[in-house]
Amino acid sequence: MPSAPRAGRSAGVHFLATPAIATQLVQSCAIGGDDLVLEIGAGQGALTRHLAATGARVLAVERDEHFVRRLTTRFGDRPNVRVVHADVRDIPLPRRRFHLVANIPYALSTTILRRVLTGHTALHRAALLVEWGFAKRICATVPGRLEQAWWAARFDLELVSRIGARHFSPPPRVDSALLAIRRYDFPRSAERALWTVLSTAYRHPTAPAHLLFDRRALRRAGIRPAEPAGTVPPQRWTHLARDLSPGRTWPALPKQIRD
Numbered sequence: 101m102p103s104a105p106r107a108g109r110s111a112g113v114h115f116l117a118t119p120a121i122a123t124q125l126v127q128s129c130a131i132g133g134d135d136l137v138l139e140i141g142a143g144q145g146a147l148t149r150h151l152a153a154t155g156a157r158v159l160a161v162e163r164d165e166h167f168v169r170r171l172t173t174r175f176g177d178r179p180n181v182r183v184v185h186a187d188v189r190d191i192p193l194p195r196r197r198f199h200l201v202a203n204i205p206y207a208l209s210t211t212i213l214r215r216v217l218t219g220h221t222a223l224h225r226a227a228l229l230v231e232w233g234f235a236k237r238i239c240a241t242v243p244g245r246l247e248q249a250w251w252a253a254r255f256d257l258e259l260v261s262r263i264g265a266r267h268f269s270p271p272p273r274v275d276s277a278l279l280a281i282r283r284y285d286f287p288r289s290a291e292r293a294l295w296t297v298l299s300t301a302y303r304h305p306t307a308p309a310h311l312l313f314d315r316r317a318l319r320r321a322g323i324r325p326a327e328p329a330g331t332v333p334p335q336r337w338t339h340l341a342r343d344l345s346p347g348r349t350w351p352a353l354p355k356q357i358r359d
């Protein structure tokens with residue numbers, strides 16, 4: 101159990117208090133000695149300790165100066181751990197393939213996923229502790245928002261398990277979830293087609309799919325032509341985008357998706 105942080109510092113910070121959950125997170129990413137792992141919000145090192153033991157190169161990012169000092173003392177003799185004193189919103193993400201393992205600050209969930217799941221991201225796999233309700237929303241069969249569908253079309257987002265509030269210190273008001281993320285093998289060359297397909301479907305959720313796209317292509321993608329566009333899971337749209345993509349010119353990706 102971590103020692104209690106000073107008053108003021110603890111607002112919204114819930115430390116992981118059950119080592120078995122840290123083990124589960126690290127194992128779910130199948131991290132090996134050659135991997136690069138980014139940890140966001142390393143706190144007092146409850147997860148960092150398990151990441152360091154894999155032999156992977158670990159970048160432990162933490163904003164709070166007090167925690168940075170503790171992390172540096174704790175992991176200063178581990179050549180594979182680098183403690184980075186920074187706000188995660190300001191740092192460049194690794195350019196080479198990386199894993200992300202973190203008990204993230206809940207208030208930054210969307211910001212962090214937006215950063216690692218869009219643009220030229222080199223994210224390969226992630227295991228995250230996030231708020232239960234947030235995990236349910238983004239792992240829905242048909243996500244409610246276009247941005248979430250864009251994430252789910254290119255990455256497998258799996259709600260692995262519910263993690264009770266008692267596993268954190270202090271316990272948050274709501275339960276958490278272990279969210280596992282794996283990159284699909286989706287070609288960059290088809291991304292423009294995918295964005296066009298998804299944004300069309302999300303603009304016309306009640307329209308039968310055949311009013312928006314070619315019937316035969318829909319069938320090849322496993323989509324019933326009469327199905328309302330708003331009920332089709334993102335993975336089906338990726339099949340359609342792959343099918344339609346070659347040999348056509350597609351509109352450029354919007355800036356918020358490209359960068």
Ligand SMILES: C[S@@+](CC[C@H](N)C(=O)[O-])C[C@H]1O[C@@H](n2cnc3c(N)ncnc32)[C@H](O)[C@@H]1O
Pocket residue numbers: 112113114115116117140141142143144145146147161162163164167186187188189202203204205206208
């Ligand atoms: C939920 S705690 C997790 C701490 C530790 N990883 C654990 O599991 O016990 C989130 C951590 O993120 C840090 N944090 C909050 N906002 C941050 C930001 N913008 N950039 C980097 N770290 C941040 C907090 O200081 C805190 O240590």
